[in-house]
Amino acid sequence: MASSLTKDSVSPGTPGSGYEQTFFGHPRGLATLFMTEMWERFSYYGMRALLPLYLVAPGGLHMSATTATAIYSVYLSLVYLLALPGGWFADRVLGPRKTVAVAGLVIMLGHLTLALPSSGTFFAGLGLVAIGSGLLKANISTMVGHLYKGADDPRRDGGFTIFYIGINLGAFAAPLAIGTLGEKVNWHLGFALAALGMALGLAQFLMGRRHLDARSDVVPTPMSAEEKASTLRKGLLWLAVAVVFYAVVGLSGHYTLNWIMAPLAVIGLVVPVWVIARIKRDKSLDRVEQSRMSAYIWFFVAAAVFWMIYDQGGSTLSIFAEKSAENSVFGWSFPVSWYQSVNPVMIMALAPVFAWAWLALNRAGREPSTIVKFSSGLVLVGASFFLFLAPLSIAEGGHKAAAMWLVAIYFVQTVGELALSPVGLSVTTKMAPAKYASQMMGVWFLAVTAGDATTALLSIAGVDLNGMGIVALEATLAVVAGAAIFMYRNKVKSLMGNVN
Incomplete structure (x- = not known):
């Protein structure tokens, strides 16, 4: 992937033909999304490779293997579960492009929180990464589809194949870089490197956003003011219920980590x-x-x-x-x-x-x-x-x-x-x-x-x-x-x- 820009050589009349600057013959926006996904996967898989090892390490949280596996599995479950509300949020509130930008920022903040040398902020960081990944997961793929002029564009399948390569390049490099730094030098420096990876992805996404299709800025089914107010009220109500419930459990002296993990696993x-x-x-x-x-x-x-x-x-x-x-x-x-x-x-x-x-x-x-x-x-x-x-x-x-x-x-x-x-x-x-x-x-x-x-x-x-x-x-x-x-x-x- 050293050389990214080529001149499209397809015949006139084909989408993307002429003198348009392209990415391996595909719309230039594919390069932006390719790099965003590559760096996001770099940060995600790097943190994921470190997570169970950090949880059981004497220099980490020193948990049992069963507890570490439970936390890891709940986290993965949430990432995929949150892809549904992530897609809904883009369809009803911000549109795919803005949602992905917000997602990148949330993921970066999550990794930075994990990088703090305090066990008290660990689960907050994990939650932020899960929320950001859910927001990003479905929407960035949607934007890849927006680059092509309908399902009959002959380059469409090839574009998704190139995009898939970006996923695996990031996933391949992450454990080698982030894993080595985290295991051999310092766990929190490893999480910090994951934050840097997401920062690079977010920066180039913002710089390359002009190459994305205009449909990526559209909110397909925007919420009315009444719907927004109703949704906000319901969200705050459920949040208040959760806060009160866990406050009672905590003050009664019965709180353990399973009070969080078990409900999340059941929801999953x-x-x-x-x-x-x-x-x-x-x-x-x-x-x-x-x-x-x-x-x-x-x-x-x-x-x-x-x-x-x-x-x-x-x-x-x-x-x-x-x-x-x-x-x-x-x-x-x-x-x-x-x-x-x-x-x-x-x-x-x-x-x-x-x-x-x-x-x-x-x-x-x-x-x-x-x-x-x-x-x-x-x-x-x-x-x-x-x-x-x-x-x-x-x-x-x-x-x-x-x-x-x-x-x-x-x-x-x-x-x-x-x-x-x-x-x-x-x-x-x-x-x-x-x-x-x-x-x-x-x-x-x-x-x-x-x-x-x-x-x-x-x-x-x-x-x-x-x-x-x-x-x-x-x-x-x-x-x-x-x-x-x-x-x-x-x-x-x-x-x-x-x-x-």
Whole structure:
């Protein structure tokens, strides 16, 4: 990505042709959004790589592994849950561009708060990062879509592919830079570097905003003054209720961290169920849409199981590596947080291979169906945890597990992700009822929320997720879920109708 600007070489009449300055043949605004997302992901994944290690470290908050996993999982659950109100805020109040600018500022302030050498401000910083990430997540992708002149623009898919590369570049570099500084020098300096990353992203976003499409400034369905006043009153009322409740709990001497984490984890599980049920019960949906929503529930539940296991790569596996792995290759030691760079570099290496393979199989008439791909992703993530049993067994024998065991686990999970995640995004857009077309991507993110909330509830209940029994149980659950989808594929296919 050293050279970013090129002259568009497409023929006259094609959007972006002529002498317009472009980004690899795409609208110049893509460079702005690419860099914003890259730096935001740099800050997010860097902080995420440090988080569980800081929580358990003697020089950090020195918590137990179960508490650290619960906090980490609640945090991830909130990030994806808040993408829904983040999209609503842009649609009703500020518009996508201003919302992303506010989000960048909130994220930066959150990282700066985490950088303060005080445990008293830690959770405030974590909350700010979660809120900012929720505001940014859906809206920056919306602005990428605004750069193109409708769904038929031939550059549209390529633009999202380039944007996706920015995500993974940031995710790859973050643990190497932020993780090294945080683990080897000072935890709070690591969080400060994450703040610097977001500051760079925000600065170039503001400087490059003139290249964005005018639609990104539009508030699609602005709230009336009455609606704003009503929403503000309701928000302040619920805030007052929460303040009074926690004041009573605190003054009575019963307050523990679980009084915050348990309700948030339950919300992360209840809201996805409520949203899906509300759409399914909508009487205005026709018979075909109702049938597709019934099929979508299968995919949604399966995705929740997948993300429940997959996202433990940053918590359960990371904490295991810190305590029980030989984190070195050929005698060269590296920080534990570096494991979090394995997935993004594998994504960048394997995603083109998968794209080519699906096309080649399609031409030969042998491409697996959506259901089979989904089933394969679940079986693979289950297999990764069966593989996890080997280093767990080595550690139980009093030895350090080799680093390559963990790399192998991340590799299997990445292959599973490539089989399931892009397919899930695609099938969500295909099966969305027309009435909920703009909301269904947020519904897909709620599968991640449900999966992480389940992990959080298990940890809050005191379940040791690094125990061989629970790891084997989770692995079995994923494989059984994948097998069940495959066995009932004809039923699911009939519910999907003409969606492939």
